[in-house]
Amino acid sequence: MxxxxxxxxxxxxxxxxxxxxxxxxxxxxxxxxxxxxxxxxxxxxxxxxxxxxxxxxxxxxxxxxxxxxxxxxxxxxxxxxxxxxxxxxxxxxLGDGPDLVCRAVLAGALEPTPEHTAAFAADAPGSLADRLAGHVRYAIGAPTTAWTRFRRAWRDHDPELARAIALVEAATNAPDSERARLLDRALSVSLDAVAARVTDYASTLSTLVTGVYAAGVVLPLALVGLLPVAPVSGISVPLVGLAAVYDLALPIALTAAIAVVLARRPAAFPATPIPRDHPALAGRARPGLLWAIAAATGALVAFAVFAPWALPFAPVVGLGTGLVRWTRPVLGVREDIAALERGLPDALVVVGQHVRRGHPPEGALAAAAAELDGTVSTVFADASRLQRTLTADTRTAFLGPHGALRDHPSPRARSTAAVLADAAAAGPPGGRVLVALADHLDRLVRVERDTTADLASVTNALDTTGRWVAPCVAGVTAALARTLRPLGDGALPYAPDALALVVGGYVVALAVLLPAFGSVVRHGADRARAANAAGSALAVAGLVYPVVATAAALVTSV
Structure with a gap:
């Protein structure tokens, strides 16, 4: 029980x-x-x-x-x-849907059987692939295929995914003359559905973000601006009540509103999980801690000299700086993965053209490394070197324990490498397939890039607000509390330093929530990106708020 x-x-x-x-x-x-x-x-x-x-x-x-x-x-x-x-x-x-369909299309172009395409598409991380893998196991010896079972399970949740899967299965049973058209249509259905969902979400997101911005940022900061003159009207706001509202109730309400908005986000193209034992992540804790200590110490010294009331914000600056340094290796790996995935379509074209002309796979990989640049060139050069030195086949050169993709945990890249290996081994016919598949992969990359850009256009203001606008507005308000003297006996019932700390707590909350919110909207539930965005905003806001408050107090006191 x-x-x-x-x-x-x-x-x-x-x-x-x-x-x-x-x-x-x-x-x-x-x-x-x-x-x-x-x-x-x-x-x-x-x-x-x-x-x-x-x-x-x-x-x-x-x-x-x-x-x-x-x-x-x-x-x-x-x-x-x-x-x-x-x-x-x-x-x-369902965010893995486009990649899953793309893997099925890649597999169907070379070995068009329901069993092979389903097993190949299921060979990737993610809950959607795991569920497909379960259907693959249950379909062994069963009268219905894994695709049929999978389509029935998800047709109520994502009809477009079910349509795309139906087209993939139809392509595996279609004549050669119709197979390419059906596979192309399957990928188009999946990508068009993602683009439509993101466009609809972006159009409604603008209204939702405006509401969150107005009720959670503009209005509270405007009300704070009235606090220095509130005693003139006979309004007494106790400091404890002010702290409860601004440092507890408002952040909780803003978090709840953000959660509701994020719950509606279509999870298209989720971030690739990076294993904890990745070489780039080794030893990142110590530099992050050192950066945090150094930044906090520097802020502590500066605040002690110029703004003693702001000493509690020194740890905030240190925490933000440490988060930025701690997440930098993860973001570096993600940037390498993104660069690799952007270059894969060109690599397929180059390799496919060489294989189609009858060149061996070893020469095709070396040609791709020479003709391309960036991360994809490095990966293909590494694979070509492994083929020459270890006499390994193409699949092992990419996917083996010491393969070229060992430090690039990208399911899309691994699936592409597996298809490339099979196609290269098939000779000139496989080369023609690779050239055709490059267009499919390029469309997937373009849709992913466009969806991220659409969402970023709506959320860029949130980052700016968390880093700069909120600290500046709140800093001016704290300065007014120091310099404005209401008429008569209407003085604030508490010290201006106390008000500055309460308002600063709300600034810190905004510095965490708004940039992290924008990051999750753009990139999905990527904890490293969200932590990096929040850390950067914390470091900036923790410095900007005391600096603006001190400078504004000097200006207004003249």
Missing amino acids: TLLDRVAALVPISAGGDPELDRALALLDRPEDADTVRTAALAFAALSVGSALALSVVASPTLGLAVLALGSLAAAALLALPTLAADSQRSRA
Whole structure:
């Protein structure tokens, strides 16, 4: 019996089921059903009402209202979180759809059988590939193919993916004259669906971001600007209440709003996971720690001399700088992977042309390394060198334990290398296939680049706000609190330094939330990119806010 089962047992009635909630719980592999979750939420609500009434009588109405609010939030979260989590998991899985279809198309061009294309497409990391691999295992000896089972399982969640898979399966049974057209159509259906989803999301994202920006950034900062003159109107805002609102309630509300917006994001082209034992990630903790200590020490000395009230922001600067240094190797690997994937279509064309003319695979790889540049040239040169020195075949030269792709954990590159090896071994016919497949891969790369650009055009303002706008506006506000003297007895009931620290806490929260939000919108759930964006903003905002506050105070006091 789970904890929710025990909580639900406290209520003598049943709240009833919900088919949508049942599907969400099943996707999350939770043992509870919708009736249990809904009844547990009802129990939380009932307990919060009873506790609130008792505390209102025994202690204070304020404490009772706080307990009622917390209980209501817990009940609402219990009902909403399973659906949001299931949608997010489903979206992340479907984000691998274009790459999965592309792998199937690559395999279908060389060995057009349902079994081979499904097994090849399933040979990659990711939950969608894992589910396809399960269907591949279950389809052995079964009357239905793995593609048919997979298509039926996902047609309600992503009809376009089901259509693309149906076209791939049809291509495996089609005559040679029609196969290329069907495979091309399958990839087009998948890519067009992704482009349409991202375009729709980007159009609605602008409105959502504007709402988050107005309610979570502009309005709170504008209200802070009124605090220095609030006593003139007889309004007294206690410092504890101000801190509770700006450093607790507003960041929580902004986080919830961001989570709702991100839950609607189509998870197209998720980031490639990088193994922890990657050579580029070795020993990155010590430089990150040293950078953090050095930055924090420098900020501490500067603040001690010019702005003693800002000493608590020195660790913020150090933390941000350390995050930037700690995530830099991960971003370097990602940039290498992106450069490699951008160059793969050209590499397929060069290798395909040489193989089509009857050149051996070894010469084709060497020609690709000589004619291209960048990461893809380095990889193909490494593969060519391994072929010459170890007399390895093309597949081993790329995918072996010491292959050219050993430090490039890209499923797309590995799938392409596997197809390239098979095509090169097939001779001139395989060369013609490689030239045709280069166009498919190029379209995949272009759609990925365009979708990222569409989303970036909406979120660039968030990064600027978190790094520069919010610290500057808040710094001017803190300066006004120091220099503005209301008429009469309307002085602030607390020291301006205390107000500056409270407002600074909100600036720090914005520096974390807004750039990380923009990063996740652009690149998906890439923790390294989000941490790098937040770290960079923390380092900048932690310096800009005290500098602007101090400079503005000097200017306004003249």
